[in-house]
Amino acid sequence: xxxxxxxxxxxxxxxxxxxxxxxxxxxxxxxxxxxxxxxxxxxxxxxxxxxxxxxxxxxxxxxxxxxxxxxxxxxxxxxxxxxxxxxxxxxxxxxxxxxxxxxxxxxxxxxxxxxxxxxxxxxxxxxxxxxxxxxxxxxxxxxxxxxxxxxxxxxxxxxxxxxxxxxxxxxxxxxxxxxxxxxxxxxxxxxxxxxxxxxxxxxxxxxxxxxxxxxxxxxxxxxxxxxxxxxxxxxxxxxxxxxxxxxxxxxxxxxxxxxxxxxxxxxxxxxxxxxxxxxxxxxxxxxxxxxxxxxxxxxxxxxxxxxxxxxx
Amino acid sequence: xxxxxxxxxxxxxxxxxxxxxxxxxxxxxxxxxxxxxxxxxxxxxxxxxxxxxxxxxxxxxxxxxxxxxxxxxxxxxxxxxxxxxxxxxxxxxxxxxxxxxxxxxxxxxxxxxxxxxxxxxxxxxxxxxxxxxxxxxxxxxxxxxxxxxxxxxxxxxxxxxxxxxxxxxxxxxxxxxxxxxxxxxxxxxxxxxxxxxxxxxxxxxxxxxxxxxxxxxxxxxxxxxxxxxxxxxxxxxxxxxxxxxxxxxxxxxxxxxxxxxxxxxxxxxxxxxxxxxxxxxxxxxxxxxxxxxxxxxxxxxxxxxxxxxxxxxxxxxxxxxxxxxxxxxxxxxxxxxxxxxxxxxxxxxxxxxxxxxxxxxxxxxxxxxxxxxxxxxxxxxxxxxxxxxxxxxxxxxxxxxxxxxxxxxxxxxxxxxxxxxxxxxxxxxxxxxxxxxxxxxxxxxxxxxxxxxxxxxxxxx
Numbered sequence: 086x087x088x089x090x091x092x093x094x095x096x097x098x099x100x101x102x103x104x105x106x107x108x109x110x111x112x113x114x115x116x117x118x119x120x121x122x123x124x125x126x127x128x129x130x131x132x133x134x135x136x137x138x139x140x141x142x143x144x145x146x147x148x149x150x151x152x153x154x155x156x157x158x159x160x161x162x163x164x165x166x167x168x169x170x171x172x173x174x175x176x177x178x179x180x181x182x183x184x185x186x187x188x189x190x191x192x193x194x195x196x197x198x199x200x201x202x203x204x205x206x207x208x209x210x211x212x213x214x215x216x217x218x219x220x221x222x223x224x225x226x227x228x229x230x231x232x233x234x235x236x237x238x239x240x241x242x243x244x245x246x247x248x249x250x251x252x253x254x255x256x257x258x259x260x261x262x263x264x265x266x267x268x269x270x271x272x273x274x275x276x277x278x279x280x281x282x283x284x285x286x287x288x289x290x291x292x293x294x295x296x297x298x299x300x301x302x303x304x305x306x307x308x309x310x311x312x313x314x315x316x317x318x319x320x321x322x323x324x325x326x327x328x329x330x331x332x333x334x335x336x337x338x339x340x341x342x343x344x345x346x347x348x349x350x351x352x353x354x355x356x357x358x359x360x361x362x363x364x365x366x367x368x369x370x371x372x373x374x375x376x377x378x379x380x381x382x383x384x385x386x387x388x389x390x391x392x393x394x395x396x397x
Numbered sequence: 398x399x400x401x402x403x404x405x406x407x408x409x410x411x412x413x414x415x416x417x418x419x420x421x422x423x424x425x426x427x428x429x430x431x432x433x434x435x436x437x438x439x440x441x442x443x444x445x446x447x448x449x450x451x452x453x454x455x456x457x458x459x460x461x462x463x464x465x466x467x468x469x470x471x472x473x474x475x476x477x478x479x480x481x482x483x484x485x486x487x488x489x490x491x492x493x494x495x496x497x498x499x500x501x502x503x504x505x506x507x508x509x510x511x512x513x514x515x516x517x518x519x520x521x522x523x524x525x526x527x528x529x530x531x532x533x534x535x536x537x538x539x540x541x542x543x544x545x546x547x548x549x550x551x552x553x554x555x556x557x558x559x560x561x562x563x564x565x566x567x568x569x570x571x572x573x574x575x576x577x578x579x580x581x582x583x584x585x586x587x588x589x590x591x592x593x594x595x596x597x598x599x600x601x602x603x604x605x606x607x608x609x610x611x612x613x614x615x616x617x618x619x620x621x622x623x624x625x626x627x628x629x630x631x632x633x634x635x636x637x638x639x640x641x642x643x644x645x646x647x648x649x650x651x652x653x654x655x656x657x658x659x660x661x662x663x664x665x666x667x668x669x670x671x672x673x674x675x676x677x678x679x680x681x682x683x684x685x686x687x688x689x690x691x692x693x694x695x696x697x698x699x700x701x702x703x704x705x706x707x708x709x710x711x712x713x714x715x716x717x718x719x720x721x722x723x724x725x726x727x728x729x730x731x732x733x734x735x736x737x738x739x740x741x742x743x744x745x746x747x748x749x750x751x752x753x754x755x756x757x758x759x760x761x762x763x764x765x766x767x768x769x770x771x772x773x774x775x776x777x778x779x780x781x782x783x784x785x786x787x788x789x790x791x792x793x794x795x796x797x798x799x800x801x802x803x804x805x806x807x808x809x810x811x812x813x814x815x816x817x818x819x820x821x822x823x824x825x826x827x828x829x830x831x832x833x834x835x836x837x838x839x840x841x842x843x844x845x846x847x848x849x850x851x852x853x854x855x856x857x858x
Contacts, residue, residue: 165647
């Protein structure tokens with residue numbers, strides 16, 4: 086098979102369908118061979134919900150490997166000279182119609198070494214997943230994560246609240262559009278739910294980029310804070326799954342989860358959607374905001390009990 | 398005649414009292430500081446001899462180039478620091494303060510002090526709650542506060558929006574005095590960096606940037622023993638902190654330059670301490686060969702880097718960050734680790750803390766004393782570090798807003814007492830110092846402003 090010169094320019098990363106984080110390799114040389122199929126340079130969606138085009142080469146008996154190539158972001162936003170990415174949790178209760186919840190907490194994961202394009206071979210610099218960082222000789226067991234609240238405050242003190250609002254609403258768009266793009270492809274089952282871990286990278290212009298969506302986000306904890314976040318996340322997920330049938334189904338917030346999409350945008354204000362499009366619409370997302378979930382859950386369940394006692 | 402005589406006697410008595418007062422503390426300070434200083438220097442010199450490292454040396458050219466290349470990522474260096482020890486830790490300093498005694502003091506002089514059961518035995522004047530209420534009047538229940546009235550349940554129209562608008566106006570008019578008054582009610586996150594710079598009179602002029610670059614050159618060319626102490630401190634404290642680890646590189650860039658900044662020596666004019674001196678090799682005792690060591694006269698102790706870490710949250714340009722830190726140090730932080738009778742000095746803060754506790758929470762105070770857990774032993778480290786590393790960053794910044802606004806560190810003592818008051822119920826049940834420490838180990842969930850307000854304005858006294 087002759088080598089075909091790829092039309093890809095600049096730096097790219099390539100991920101295979103079944104591969105996990107450890108085998109992501111940033112590549113610079115654009116004369117790499119992609120023997121099967123053609124990776125889609127436009128796709129920014131990786132992981133198992135991505136492109137599942139099958140190849141015509143089945144008669145070759147070589148297993149088909151699909152890769153998604155993403156443009157490498159050369160100007161990531163740096164804090165303390167370090168590169169980081171954001172981990173955000175999205176719970177999807179159904180695809181048809183699309184119902185999705187966004188968890189208020191999440192974290193920023195930092196690379197332990199300082200960012201520079203000179204060391205593209207150093208995977209410790211570029212790959213921020215804790216799974217990879219754990220193997221770096223520099224790794225401090227305390228964990229190199231910031232809770233999203235801290236990250237949001239840091240950005241607000243540096244760029245002002247408006248810029249931060251814009252960034253976070255751009256992220257809302259990423260979540261919704263990515264789910265909408267696979268809405269038709271995923272089998273919708275009323276009895277299924279899925280908790281996704283979204284990985285987002287911010288560039289120096291405060292633009293968010295979707296790196297990938299993980300269908301099985303890691304739930305192991307790297308610190309006490311991490312442990313609390315993940316246990317609360319799971320608890321609230323199960324509250325929404327509602328096996329005990331306590332909820333009315335009209336809730337817009339359960340613990341740390343805010344209802345982000347309910348077959349249409351969900352507004353922060355109570356009452357009907359503002360369908361006139363007059364721009365007073367504020368989405369019901371509170372990523373990186375105060376998460377007073379215990380209090381909210383107490384109030385919620387108390388009022389639900391009250392409703393039960395007075396059936397109408 | 399009699400009247401004149403007695404008037405004269407009164408005047409003379411007053412003058413004597415005044416003289417007594419002024420010399421008293423100066424003498425005390427000098428003695429105490431003198432012996433403490435000797436100890437620190439001795440420790441530094443012995444480390445020097447043990448490790449056969451000179452206090453200062455010029456770097457070879459190769460090393461200079463390497464350091465220059467690595468300037469923005471000194472945190473990646475992992476030098477062998479195992480043999481270095483911090484020169485002293487806050488608890489060593491506390492022992493010195495506890496042993497401060499006034500040789501001229503007669504027990505009959507002050508009734509209230511005779512019954513003081515805390516660790517500090519120096520009868521300085523400290524404020525009581527009525528005086529503190531007056532001093533901190535803007536923190537009262539009827540005024541809006543950032544840290545309370547900007548929480549999610551409170552509609553922003555009630556206070557926050559207007560407060561932000563006023564802040565923007567103050568900034569646009571560049572009114573430093575107005576900014577200081579304004580910030581007593583807290584600073585909005587987006588305006589804080591500029592407001593602090595305005596209050597501290599920092600404006601990044603080209604000559605300031607040039608000055609910083611010169612200090613940087615100094616660092617590149619010469620290696621000081623204190624550099625290793627700074628490295629060690631950063632690695633032990635800030636790098637291990639869940640939030641400040643990110644700013645490790647900035648801390649080196651600030652602290653290494655700081656130790657070479659001779660303009661810092663200026664603050665010794667109003668500090669009762671004097672900068673430690675060292676002598677050129679072979680010329681011990683000859684004043685012409687005396688140099689201040691380190692050049693800025695400040696020997697870092699364990700936890701020193703935590704003074705800088707919160708500032709990294711606000712300032713990202715190294716020379717500006719440096720200027721802000723230096724100004725904060727010469728205005729406030731130096732008082733936290735030098736002996737003086739100033740109301741914001743650490744001795745006064747300790748005494749204020751103990752007095753507040755003993756007067757307004759006597760049951761708690763006596764209980765803790767009984768079980769061998771003198772409250773100051775726990776709160777001292779909070780005050781010495783101005784709570785940096787103990788509170789969540791956003792809360793810490795709200796606290797430091799008030800330090801700037803009131804130009805006083807007394808709020809640290811009040812907050813320390815308020816924390817004890819808040820956890821009083823749990824503290825009453827403990828039976829050992831270790832258990833008391835455990836109850837007060839984690840302050841990261843505390844909200845500073847409600848605690849202060851409740852303690853000062855809402856507790857029945």
